[in-house]
Structures are given as structure tokens and as C-alpha cells.
Amino acid sequence: MGEVRFGRGGVPDWLEPMVRFCSRCGTPLEFGPIGGEDRDRLGCPACGFVFYVNPRLVVTTLPITERGEVMLIRRGIEPGYDMWAQPGGFLEIDETVRAAAIRETLEETGLLVEPGEILGLYSRVPAAIVVVAFVARIVEGEPQVTHESLETRPFAADRIPWDDVAFETSVRALSDWVARVRPDLPLPDPTKIHRDFGA
Numbered sequence: 154m155g156e157v158r159f160g161r162g163g164v165p166d167w168l169e170p171m172v173r174f175c176s177r178c179g180t181p182l183e184f185g186p187i188g189g190e191d192r193d194r195l196g197c198p199a200c201g202f203v204f205y206v207n208p209r210l211v212v213t214t215l216p217i218t219e220r221g222e223v224m225l226i227r228r229g230i231e232p233g234y235d236m237w238a239q240p241g242g243f244l245e246i247d248e249t250v251r252a253a254a255i256r257e258t259l260e261e262t263g264l265l266v267e268p269g270e271i272l273g274l275y276s277r278v279p280a281a282i283v284v285v286a287f288v289a290r291i292v293e294g295e296p297q298v299t300h301e302s303l304e305t306r307p308f309a310a311d312r313i314p315w316d317d318v319a320f321e322t323s324v325r326a327l328s329d330w331v332a333r334v335r336p337d338l339p340l341p342d343p344t345k346i347h348r349d350f351g352a
Contacts, residue, residue, distance in 0.1 A: 213241025214289040222307035233319030263297030286326040310335040
């Protein structure tokens with residue numbers, strides 16, 4: 154499948170090894186025109202199955218303390234090891250986005266949260282993800298180190314460690330939050346965030 158490249162209807166390089174064969178009949182997939190489709194697609198020449206490459210949904214929260222600070226984690230896993238991000242992870246097939254936001258936050262911080270409004274939706278095409286970020290109220294618990302975090306700690310809006318934030322989507326979400334609570338503060342330019350990994 155060397156001719157398949159990232160682009161309109163294509164597959165990102167990191168995904169290509171996982172989508173080489175038809176999941177119905179095992180025939181190698183081919184990339185190209187398919188009848189009834191408006192763009193080139195991955196398809197099976199033997200059984201006609203079309204493999205649609207769709208983004209994955211990542212659900213995150215910005216847990217806000219009673220003092221109005223945002224709780225961030227210093228990541229204990231790749232991607233973004235030892236860098237800061239809001240808690241979050243992939244939506245599971247059997248849960249709602251709200252339930253996933255609560256679960257992921259508890260798993261990564263030890264904090265039980267109540268998600269409120271959606272702060273924003275953020276796409277990152279090279280990572281094939283869409284991130285939903287909730288502003289969340291901390292209901293109970295104490296910040297903990299978990300198997301996914303080296304540290305969980307609050308940051309005031311003027312103390313966000315921008316240079317050490319792991320993901321472009323995290324910079325975007327944190328920027329949107331800061332713009333709401335402290336519109337007087339300068340914000341980083343998310344388009345200048347170029348990380349070699351993840352969201």
C-alpha cells in the first residue's frame with residue numbers, strides 16, 4: 154500500500170500498517186476511485202468493502218478549583234511524557250462523552266468532577282482526532298499521582314506553563330479558557346505549537 158499517502162481520503166503514515174487488509178475477507182486494500190464516492194477511498198477489490206478512515210474522539214476536562222485555578226497533569230505516559238496537559242482520553246464504545254470525561258479525569262487525577270459546558274471542540278488532522286473539552290467542577294477527591302500522571306497540580310490563568318504543554322489541542326483549550334477568565338492576559342499562538350506526537 155505504498156501508493157497510499159496522507160491526504161484527501163488517504164491514511165496518515167502512522168495508521169497505514171493497521172489498515173492494509175480487508176476486515177471482511179483479508180484481501181489487500183487498494184486506494185483509489187470507488188463508484189458512488191466523491192473522493193478516493195481505501196477499498197477491497199475482492200468483496201467491495203469500503204474502509205472509511207474516521208477520526209477518533211478524545212474527551213477531556215479542565216477541572217477548576219474553588220480558587221478558579223485549572224488542574225493539569227504532568228503526563229506519566231507517552232505521548233507527551235513529562236509535559237503538562239488537561240486530563241482526558243479516548244471515548245469507549247459503551248459510554249457517553251460525559252461519562253468518559255468523568256472516568257478519564259478520575260483515572261488520571263484522583264478527582265471526581267462534574268462536567269459543565271463544553272469549552273470547545275478541537276481537531277488535529279495528522280493525529281486523526283477530535284477533542285472535546287469540558288469545563289468541570291471538582292466534586293470530591295484529592296490530587297493524586299496515577300499510572301498516567303507524574304503530578305497533578307493547579308495553575309492560575311497567569312501561570313500556565315505554555316512551553317511545557319504537551320499538545321496543540323491542549324494549548325488551544327487552555328487558551329480558550331484563559332481568554333474567558335483573564336482576557337487581559339497574552340496568549341500563545343497555537344499555530345506555532347509543533348510537537349512530534351499526539352494531539
